[in-house]
Amino acid sequence: MTRELRAEHICLTNRFKRLYIVHASSGIVCLLGANGAGKSSLLEVLAGLTPATEGEVLWGGQPTAQRSLAELAVERGYLAQKPSIQFELTGRDCLQFFNDHTQQQIPGMLIEKLGLTTLLDKVYTHMSGGEQQRIFIARTLLQVWQPLMDGNALLILDEPLQSLDIRHQHALMCWLADLGIRGNQIVMSCHDVNIANTFADTVWLARSGELLASGPVEEVMTLDNLWRTFDCHFDFLEREPRGVFVPVSV
């Protein structure tokens, strides 16, 4: 069963204006926009963590505002832009805390896909920035592991690729694409237009607290839209599978 995420005319005073987002029903949505465009604010509202000042967010036909955070957390994983842990926990401890209790052990697939083997016994505060980020991504996925495997989860990921090296970025995006094909809904912000162009099914472009464009990647990722979003001119190079955007001037 595919669940739809729908938000209509939502507004968050001082952070974004009216955003009309039709819907997202499965696969990857990439949210792009300049610094301060309102991406994190929008994701917080979609995750049900910050109530919208106007409008409502529906997940599976039900307003998220009517569900408790504990209820939402069963199927909705949220990765914050600046997560942190202050305690001297190992990677394993960090993960076990978020284990959704449907399995006794940390799933081998999670360890393999995010390259966690050497991190499980390492103390979190001794990890590099990218290693810490992989632990946080793992925690988010582990929290909703069974729904994720069943294709019923909603993942809201605020810049999941930050601090990841290129190999881990690519591996994560390939896995998210697979999870999207299974029916999960993944909404993520990022700053890489080519990641969005390569992996997204749907793209939302935000600028100054408003949504400039939203829809299928091939319709939304135009040179004109990118210029209007970033105040930056791009060239487009024809390359398989979907082409490459190169910034040329601001």
Ligand SMILES: Nc1ncnc2c1ncn2[C@@H]1O[C@H](COP(=O)(O)OP(=O)(O)OP(=O)(O)O)[C@@H](O)[C@H]1O
């Ligand atoms: N907790 C907050 N309270 C009030 N205003 C906020 C808060 N968080 C962000 N803002 C403001 O809302 C606007 C949008 O911020 P937001 O963090 O959503 O942007 P963003 O697109 O995620 O930016 P970035 O790419 O830099 O992460 C900014 O003007 C910011 O100053």
